[in-house]
Amino acid sequence: MSLDVASDDPVHAQYEAYPYPPRDPRDEAKRLVTGSPSHLAEVVHFVFGGRFDPTRRLRALVAGGGTGDAAIMLAQQLADAGCADAEVTYVDWSRASRAIAEARAAARGLANLRFATGSLLALDALGLEALATGGFDYIDCCGVLHHLEDPDAGLASLAAALAPEGGMGLMVYAPLGRVGVYPVQALLRGLGTDGTPAERVALARRLLNQLPPTNWLKRNPFMTDHLVEGDPGLYDLLLHARDRAYSVDEVHDFVARAGLRLLGFTPPARYEPRHYITDPALLKRLDGLDARAAAAFAENLAGNIKSHAFYVVRSGNAVAPPAADSLDLVPVPANVELAQLARSIGGNGVVTATVDGLPFRMPVPRLTGALLARIDGRRSLREIHADLAARDPKLTEAAFLQQFQQLFANLHALGKLMLRRPA
Ligand SMILES: C[S@@+](CC[C@H](N)C(=O)[O-])C[C@H]1O[C@@H](n2cnc3c(N)ncnc32)[C@H](O)[C@@H]1O
Incomplete structure (x- = not known):
């Protein structure tokens, strides 16, 4: 699949000269680059409301895939999850970028990744199979829309390629x-x-x-x-030929103009000032703010947000990320090595993180070590409780769930823990 890209757009010329981000396919042997948006655990949590059936047909598009980070991550994670009928399509108009992404896919032996060369503004011209069969279930577009002459046209083009129940993970610059x-x-x-x-x-x-x-x-x-x-x-x-930045409010308006609904920014803690404001009088005022106003407040307060990563669905799609309210749920780590996290918490009862200079200090419950040692992305909370209750018969399901909820509230806020519903 390839479109002859005859573009005089300086952004196109730039990415032929300097594919971004710089990547060496030999590094695939050493590590998988993961991140937001589009980590599979996040996509399932936010976009699919925690529902994920590895046997279902899934079609994903990575629009403006660059040197391949999101396409490689998603394809590898879908392969690791045993998704036999899942396929990722990479589209970019830069042949130089595609060559690097293809070499990375080859280094990993990924068979679930397709490549197309062309503009995300003219997806129809690429003859993508998913467009003829109901649209894409998931679309990643990270660090691309803010470079378009008309970002609204870009988002509208992606929205048109989305399946009715599908969703997108997007990233745009922040001022x-x-x-x-x-x-x-x-x-x-x-x-x-x-x-x-x-x-x-x-x-x-x-x-x-x-x-x-x-x-x-x-x-x-x-x-x-x-x-x-x-x-x-x-x-x-x-030296970029074209880029612009979006405030939280501008992201909301951008999304709404395309007929989409914002599910949430990630990591959520950066968009919730109550995680780092302690003055009771201020906290009382903050309690009156809705999620959009709180996020806009946090952006102005922290002053350090360089880009916004967020998930969206069609405005008519009522999907909601799962609440941590049932033992049937499966906790799934994202972008973190839990054993390492457990070691960093130690006996302090506090998880700390510094995100672009902004420090977070969050209390974690007594069972944190035992929970982190057992969360593997497969075991349900019920199974984890049964394991712990075998050692401590006084640990009731309700007490266990309460401990998990405390841990989840903070680790999810830091973007490190997601939820999946049982198959
Ligand atoms: C900053 S890079 C981001 C790459 C990748 N999404 C990532 O996050 O690593 C932007 C990419 O978008 C591509 N791009 C920009 N405008 C495009 C368009 N209209 N159609 C297809 N690709 C485009 C560029 O060629 C470049 O590879």
Whole structure:
């Protein structure tokens, strides 16, 4: 499947010159890159309301798949989960990016991944099988829509490709955490947009060396893509032909204009000021805010959110992520090694995390160690309770569930624990 991409869009030219993010297919032997959106545990929790049947047919699209992170992660996780009729389709208009993603898939021997070259604005032209058979059950579009000339047209194109009960995981830039980026982009445009990509990178490096200590990019310690990701990282951050950022409120409006409904941002703790405000008078006022207002408040309060990752479904789809209210549920770890997490909690009774400089300190219940040692993404809470009750017959189901709920509230907020309903 391939469309002859005859585009004079500078964003297209940029990703042919500098595929992003930079990836070496040889690294597939060492690690799987995981993250949000599109970790399978998150997709099941948010988009499918915790329902997941590995025998069902599942069609996923990764739109603007770049060098392959989401497509590889999802395809690998679906293969590991034994999903025989699940297929991931990667679409990008950059052939150079596709070549890297294909080499990564080959290094892993993934047979459930298809590749197409073309624009996400013209998916119909690609002859994708899923479009003729009901649409995609899941669509990932991470770090792409904010680069389009008309992001609304991009989201509308993806919404049109979605199955009625399907959902999407999206990521767009956020303004406050990117403090300093846009003034430096303007400086570089001011110095001239002529020259080859390599010449422009060289000029940008000269400017970076001359930034005074007062410059906001210099003063933003959490914005380091241009420092740690080589020429592609520098180009993507500071020489990008086109990018824009969305506040929480703008994300809500963007989603609504496409006829979609926002299920939630992830990790949720970043969007809930009550996780790090302690003053009782402020907390009382915060109790009056709905989720959208609380998230907008958190964005302005923390000031460090560089991008928003979130899940959406069609506005008529009433699906809801599961509440931790039944022993039949299966807790599923995401983006974390639970044994390592258990060690970091130790006997303190507190889980700590620092996200782009923002510290979280959350109390965890007495049974945390025992729970973390038994959560494996397969065992239900009922099975875990039976195991613990065999050692401590006084541990009632109700007391156990209460302990789990306390743990889940905080680990889910940090994006580390999801829920699945029984098959
Ligand atoms: C910043 S990269 C993100 C890659 C990937 N989604 C990730 O998160 O690692 C943006 C990608 O979107 C692709 N892209 C931008 N506009 C596109 C369009 N209209 N159609 C298809 N791909 C597009 C670019 O070629 C590039 O590979």
